[in-house]
Amino acid sequence: MQEEREKTGELAEFLRTRRARLSPEQAGLPSGGRRRTPGLRRAEVAILAGISVDWYTWLEQGRDIQVSTQVLDSLSRALQLSDIERRHLFLLAAGHVPPNAHAPQNEVSRLMQDFVDRQRECPAYVVNSRWDVVAWNRAAVLVFGDYEAMPARERNSLWRLFTADYARRMLGDSWETNARHRLAQFRANYAHAVGDPGWEELIEDLHQNSKEFREWWPLHQVINVPEGEKLLHHPIAGSLRFGHLSFRATDAVDLQVTVNLPLDGPTADKMKGLLSAFTAGPT
Numbered sequence: 001m002q003e004e005r006e007k008t009g010e011l012a013e014f015l016r017t018r019r020a021r022l023s024p025e026q027a028g029l030p031s032g033g034r035r036r037t038p039g040l041r042r043a044e045v046a047i048l049a050g051i052s053v054d055w056y057t058w059l060e061q062g063r064d065i066q067v068s069t070q071v072l073d074s075l076s077r078a079l080q081l082s083d084i085e086r087r088h089l090f091l092l093a094a095g096h097v098p099p100n101a102h103a104p105q106n107e108v109s110r111l112m113q114d115f116v117d118r119q120r121e122c123p124a125y126v127v128n129s130r131w132d133v134v135a136w137n138r139a140a141v142l143v144f145g146d147y148e149a150m151p152a153r154e155r156n157s158l159w160r161l162f163t164a165d166y167a168r169r170m171l172g173d174s175w176e177t178n179a180r181h182r183l184a185q186f187r188a189n190y191a192h193a194v195g196d197p198g199w200e201e202l203i204e205d206l207h208q209n210s211k212e213f214r215e216w217w218p219l220h221q222v223i224n225v226p227e228g229e230k231l232l233h234h235p236i237a238g239s240l241r242f243g244h245l246s247f248r249a250t251d252a253v254d255l256q257v258t259v260n261l262p263l264d265g266p267t268a269d270k271m272k273g274l275l276s277a278f279t280a281g282p283t
Contacts, residue, residue, distance in 0.1 A: 011092040012062035018079040019045055019060075026080070048078035059093075067093045083253060104128035104198070105254040108135040112249060116257070121271035123242070123260040129189045130199060131157040131182070134255070142274045143234060143260075144170075156202065158186050162210040170232045178230065180216060181223065188222040229263065237270040 020039035024031050029044055040048075046056040051071060058065055072093055076086040090098040105128045108116075116124045116137045123143045126135040133155045136147050145166065147155050154160055161167045161179050168175050193199045206213040232240040242260035249255050262268040 007092055008062040008064060011089075012060050014088065014092060015060045015075075015079075018081065018085070022080060027078070045075070045078055049074040051075075069094070069098070072098065084250070087253065098192075104130040104132060105252060106132065106134050108255065109252070112252070112255070112257070119259055121262065121268060121275060123271075124258065126255050126257050127157055128256075129192065129254050130202065131186055131189075133157055138278065139271060139275060140260075142271075142278055143232065143240065153202075153205075158182055159202065159206065162206055162213050170234065172231070172233050174231060176212075179212060180221070181228075183213070183216055184221040184223040187217075187220065188224065191222075230260075234270075237274055240267045240270060242267065 019042070020037070022040050023038075024040060024044065027040060027044065027048060029040075029048075035041075042057055042060060043053045046053040049056065049071070051074065055065070059067065069090075072090055073086075075081075076089060076098075079085075081089060086098055090096060108126055112126065113135050116126060116135055119137055119139065121139055122137075123140040124137045125133050125140045125144070125147075127133055132152075133147050136144075141147060154164075161182055171178050190199060190203075203217070207217070227243070227245055229241070229243050232242065234240050241263040243263050244258055244260045246256055246258040249257060262271055
């Protein structure tokens, strides 16, 4: 009970601060002259969100009332919340993260691309919530393939894992374990995008093109594997042993960064050799 009171109090304060920072002009409303306190009035927020003034007042007072996804989304738009603020609102008011109402992010910031590039001999890449690879470094290209030259569908990590012979050859005996893990991660993300045309098209195409996907999709397995190890069989460098570490960027929660770190000296030397040969080019 005490925990719930603290949460509703935190929600009330969060709403008050978001309301206070937004001017009527920013919200597309007339200013109405001088105001005693900065920001929007409760009635103005209620109008913008399409809810009653009394209901919004109860919410901001920290009363124990039930809120729907639709109302929280309306409040998010009315208060012009960022993605991370919207997530915070849903966790405080409903106890869960919001459904993904936006298309998967397909671009990264210059700073994130620079971070990926600086991993040098560690293959690094960034995927969005649908497991589309949206950024990568040179080491990732030399190990996993030239993402720049791939069609958009081929850059989807799940699609490539289940349909490309290259992925099966690279992973060898560990292909099934990796494929099941990746599918379970994809399934967990799918909960935020059920019914989205882009996701549904990908799932249908995987049903048509992969026997294993057809068998495993109905199992509804959901996991997260932020760390682990893998043995890859590279066509030029031979065996490569990596430990992989994945994490989300706090300012781009739709994106997940994965860095593959060589686990032994031979793997590190082979990656340096691949990079040197790539830099030198044909002679």
